[in-house]
Amino acid sequence: MANLINLEIAVDTGTLFEEYPNLSRNDRKPTTIDPSYCYMIGAPGTVVEGQATEAMTLALCDDDKEAIAAIRWRSLSLSGNSDTAAVLYDIVRSTRTQSLLGEVQSYGAAGDVPIPILVNGRQTDPPSFSDVETQDYYLEAAILRFGVASLRVRLYLTTPDPQNGMPMLAGYVQWPAVLNLTKVGKT
Numbered sequence: 001m002a003n004l005i006n007l008e009i010a011v012d013t014g015t016l017f018e019e020y021p022n023l024s025r026n027d028r029k030p031t032t033i034d035p036s037y038c039y040m041i042g043a044p045g046t047v048v049e050g051q052a053t054e055a056m057t058l059a060l061c062d063d064d065k066e067a068i069a070a071i072r073w074r075s076l077s078l079s080g081n082s083d084t085a086a087v088l089y090d091i092v093r094s095t096r097t098q099s100l101l102g103e104v105q106s107y108g109a110a111g112d113v114p115i116p117i118l119v120n121g122r123q124t125d126p127p128s129f130s131d132v133e134t135q136d137y138y139l140e141a142a143i144l145r146f147g148v149a150s151l152r153v154r155l156y157l158t159t160p161d162p163q164n165g166m167p168m169l170a171g172y173v174q175w176p177a178v179l180n181l182t183k184v185g186k187t
Helices: 013-019
Strands: 004-011 038-041 047-049 055-061 069-077 085-093 105-116 129-143 147-160 167-185
Touching: 004 055, 004 085, 004 147, 013 147, 038 167, 055 069, 069 147, 085 129, 085 167
Parallel strands: 004 069, 055 167
Antiparallel strands: 004 038, 047 055, 069 085, 069 129, 085 147, 105 129, 147 167
16 A cells, blocks of 8 residues: 555546536535546555545555555546646545545646657557656645545636637536545555
């Protein structure tokens, strides 16, 4: 088990926009959406139940440290944020959950992503890559204790501006998520 757990949240923005045409424009009162539009995904060795759902069980080692582990959440739309985008801006912990998870912090970092070089619109064999600098953005919280954490995951959604193609705010959404933080023993 790792001390850092990466969870990706994929959002079906295309269907969501059809089902919720009037999304909230208030980040403090986002539209609550059905969890079936969001898929939380993690490494199989850590996620023991609930892969690609809103209710996930994580297996964590207890190394007798101050914090058991940390969770990093990232998000994207099913289009890979290339057309519409889903961006995390907050994860609200229930009052009871505040003793299980530390304060949620946001972070950004630069990194290189290998992008295939295309020749005549196709990848070469073997593939060639060029590094493209990109920005990584995620939310993170320390896991302080084992138990069931109730969360409200908040995202803002963007669509391309019809005038210039730049991203523009489409609205704010939230969905309920549950993490069951279970102990598997010492490493």
